[in-house]
Amino acid sequence: MSVSRHFVLAAGGTGGHMIPAYAVAEELMARGHHVALVTDDRGAKIPGIFDGMAVHILPAGRMDGGPRGWLRGLRGIMAGRDMARRMYDGFRPSVVVGFGGYPALPALLAALKEDIPTAIHEQNAVLGRVNRLLAGRVNAIATAYPEVSRLKDKYADKVHLVGNPVRAQVLNLREEEFPVLTDESVFRLLVTGGSQGATILSSVVPEGLSLLPLSLRRRLQVTQQCRAEDIERVRAAYAELEIPADLATYISDMPQKLSWAHLVIARAGASTLAELTVAGRPAILIPLPSAMDDHQTANVRELVNCGGARSIRQSNFTPVELAKQLQKMAMEPGALQNAARRAWSCGRPNAARDMADLLESIGTAPLMNDPVTVSTPVPTSLNLKGVPA
Template identity: 35%
Template sequence: MKVLIAAGGTGGHIFPGIAVAKEIVRRSEASEVLFIGTARGLETKIVPESGFQLSLINSAGLKNVGLVNKVKGMWVLPRSFIEARKIIRQFRPHVVVGAGGYVSGPVLMMAAIMGYPTLVMDSNALPGFTNRQLARFIDRATLTFEQALPFFGKKGVVIGNPVRSEFFEIGRKVDAGSFHILVFGGSQGSRAINDGMIEALPLLRVTGERLTLTHQSGENDYENVRAAYNAAGFVNADVRPFISDIFVEFEKANLVICRAGATTCAELAAAGRASIMIPLPSAADDHQRKNAEALVGQGAATMILQKDLTGEALANEILRLLNDAEATQKMGDSAKKLSRPDAAERAVDLIEELKMST
């Protein structure tokens, strides 16, 4: 089976595609998976490191961008269609999948025009702008939330958000006397989370050597964050611009401080880890806050809104959970109950059904 997966921009779009690609190859090593992305996204790093081939096209977003970028996006769009058409013709896939990012639009639209079976993967309660526009043209859609079903009608099926199998292999955290925190603001880092953590560090000195930290800062803030940890006395903190094998850090963690993107929420559930969620306020339709509220409502996370984020607020919440191991473990167990370990398998089941229908 040959499958073309369009995915780009952030890890939240790319990693579910990787999870599906790995399941395809697990079922049959003879299968071929080709990713399509752009030169500007993290796919240029993540996809090759995951063992898959990547082809690039020119594409740009049209939603939630300034006027200049919107004009640029419209200018690039015809070229996007031409380049997508060329790759589809050369690869001749059995099925074309859109895992997210603005690259999915021209690829899936062109695939539909050319008569190839198509599947959209959408992880939000309110589907993204591109997927809402594609709904009438694609054949099937895999969804994470029931609320998204009306946008796709009978084409949609709720399966959960595909997560890399490594997250499900993470065991329950054993209390070893230390308390490890993973801090990351998504695949590109978060200035607000970085600043909040920097302000919190002096207030966390009271923990002594019990507290250990790993912090994914993003490229732009790396030097500043690294220096802040050193200045606060946390010289052994593991600060990195980007962590490709983030599941390794999830396994070490008692607590994760993070955004509330759909993929992050699914990874927390798969790993069964407690979290302090800081939703991105500029996310479309405030969907990150809704994601976080869903986890908080199940006792699977705690939340600090970005407008309320201070070093003191963050430090207080960290210290509360550090000093209440039972509450932290219970939160992680509640997250685990929300996991959907068969999401990638069910997505590939649908892909195979689409292949058989041609």
């Protein structure tokens, strides 16, 4: 007899939180479970994921901006918690799991109030603010890295290394060979700056490519994510250099672009690194210095230490430095292929499976062949005066 359970996945509205949640949702649904997502307005608008799944937008106040900001944030969190409790009355979740970000907080607080088992997943090598707040109260803590800063030793018994779950389309790349690369073939470069793009990449990368030897520059083919305000300037720069370039503000078919890339230039977000290591793609990484607790610098250490990527601090990220590093990787025989193998060796392709196993192990209230029923209608969003959504 099949056993079906209900799971609530709560995630902040960036790709770094949403993509792992989506990958785990896919795995749980493939096992016959029912899944609902809790997020914010940004997360609900990310195209191409969570289609056909119940999505609930809750108020998720941020605790910043001084005393008034703290008060507004607390009101938003409490309003979101109350909405989540009403949702749980109908959905009856077996586990509520948070993937970080402020929208996860009210969902997890509601679960704790209702004595529903809880878990958190930390994508970065530094425990995030919301996860730090709840680490002592949840049943399980899943991590993406063997060493996670700001994770207290006293929680060791409930910590589980699973890795960062990736989409099935990326997981499929793990069995593919690295794209053929010869001295005469096209050299395909993928440039991405996270969910919002990165102006510094738009400024430095074209100029850096202009400094490469002509023999290499003539072989380049670039796909690059740009901010909307940068895209025409970048397009003009590549046209002047006669480098074929496909530019977009959002790369919807990232797995396909990653499949044919010989080298990736990117920020060091957790999902980006997970996809690079699962697929086995070498990279030049520029950690975002303003990331909370400088977690992107911590994220890159494992991949750099194993030889799958090079890291350049943003303060040192100049056209000259980029050209130097790119030339070393691209023109030394076998360097890219070797870096690709080393990146592949860092991958944790079973992350979604292992995370689903963990959630099933702490879950309660199995539902035998029970269809989804929601006894109390729950709005997908709520507008409260003075409460930030």
